[in-house]
Every structure is written in structure tokens, then in C-alpha cells.
Amino acid sequence: MRVPETETAPEALPEPGLDEIRLEAVLHALADPVRLRIVTELARPGSELNCLAFELPVTKSTSTHHFRVLREAGVIRQVRRGTSKMNTLRRDDLAQLYPGLLESVLAAALGRRPQD
């Protein structure tokens, strides 16, 4: 018997369990420039950033919106820590469900233009 997937940590905000993650939702979450940027910054190893650390070109409320889309799609996990909220990629969960997907998206987003 173990903790249900939906509440991984006491301070974690509600997120879909492994069986609730839908491929279309993940792709849709990654298809926005702002969110793709969040994901690539989060991909740096050991990255655990609060929302405002990203210096996104949008207001705070828009930022909240994008982080929620990512969390509800199952791409990131958000944990409250003090007055901020720490964000991490759900790398392992995504790798288990969709092997290679996140890696290739990150490679595509980071390694710009093979022929350049």
C-alpha cells in the first residue's frame, strides 16, 4: 500500500497520476512558446525553480496560467515552499509513459537548427 500517484508529496499541488496523463494534453502543453521555454529552463539538471525565476515576458497571472497548464498536463510538478512554489519536470514519469518524447522535444528546442 502506498500513497496514490495524485498526491506525491504533502505540499505538492494536485496533478494527474500516471494513468491520467494524456498524450494530446502533453503535446498541447509543449506547443506554446512560453511553456516550451519554461520546460527547457527546467530541464537543466538539478533545476528547481520558483515561478518568477523565469523572467517570462508575461504578467504574473499569465504565468500562473501557464504553470497550471503544464502541471495539469502532467509535465511539471509544483511544490509549495515557503512563500514560493518550486517547479520540477516530471522526467521519470514522462519517460516511463512516453519513452524518448521529452528528450527529443528538449533536444529540438535547445539544439537549434542542425545545419546552422
Place this chain on the structure above:
Amino acid sequence: MRVPETETAPEALPEPGLDEIRLEAVLHALADPVRLRIVTELARPGSELNCLAFELPVTKSTSTHHFRVLREAGVIRQVRRGTSKMNTLRRDDLAQLYPGLLESVLAAALGRRPQD
């Protein structure tokens, strides 16, 4: 000297060249259930299908719309042949730009739920 990327074949409909394909557009194109289904059916080796061969659960005009989104994102190529239009995946182009991306999306869409 060779034919510009944007007009690969005489009968091919206008499509983005390699340098015009944007990752966000590809992900967005793949993020719709109807279009994802088109892509997976097109992924069968040697698949070259006309639009109506897919028996999509939408009307013809909606179908036209989805094929256009896929073509303009650079995911498929459409070539007129007689009265129909043949669709093929731009596998090589996508593999060159975003190695592993299409493969992992297809694997994710086809191989449903690893733990089932």
C-alpha cells in the same frame, strides 16, 4: 542545383521548407486527436493515402482543415493525383530537424500504456 525545398514535386501543395518548420507548430499540429490519428495511420510503412481513406469522424470540410494544418506545420506532404490528394509523412525532414521526435510521438500514440 536543385529544386527549392518548398516545391518538392510539381504536383505538391505548398508546404514549409526545412528552414521554415517551427517546433511549436509541429507540436501543435500533433496535439489534436483527429490529426494524431491521421499521422499514426500515415505512419504505416508505404502508406500513401487519399484524404477520405481515413474515415475520420468529421465532415469533409473539417477534414480539409486538419490536413492543411498538418501540411502547413510541415508534418505531411500532399500531392494531387487525379481527383484525389495523396498524403505522406515528411519522416525524413522531421527526423533531420528533430531527431527522434516523430518516432517517440508515434510510439506514444500507438503503444498505449506501457503498464497495461
Place this chain on the structure above:
DNA sequence: ACGCTAGTTCGAGATCTGTCAAACTACGAG
């Protein structure tokens, strides 16, 4: 208690998206 910082909630607006029906074009067969 007070204020600062981080983030949320609540409209609201503009644009985009998926869908349809109806009328249309284009090609091939006969």
C-alpha cells in the same frame, strides 16, 4: 503588527480552433 514578496483569483477582451452545412471547383469515366 506591518509590510514585502510570491502567487492566485476574477473578470474581461481578443484571437484562435474545431466543427458544420451549403455551395463550389476539378478531374476522370462513360
Place this chain on the structure above:
DNA sequence: CTCGTAGTTTGACAGATCTCGAACTAGCGT
């Protein structure tokens, strides 16, 4: 030439999405 098949175009509509500003909540430091 006429008909049927394949697909497009147009206009419309409902719902989603991205964005903002303003007001709000919650925790930390002093």
C-alpha cells in the same frame, strides 16, 4: 457533355486559449 467522386471555400458558431489589470491571499522577516 454529363455525371459522380474528391476535395475546397465560405460563413457561421461555440468553445478554448492567451493575455491583461486589479484586487486578493499567504507566508516570511523585522
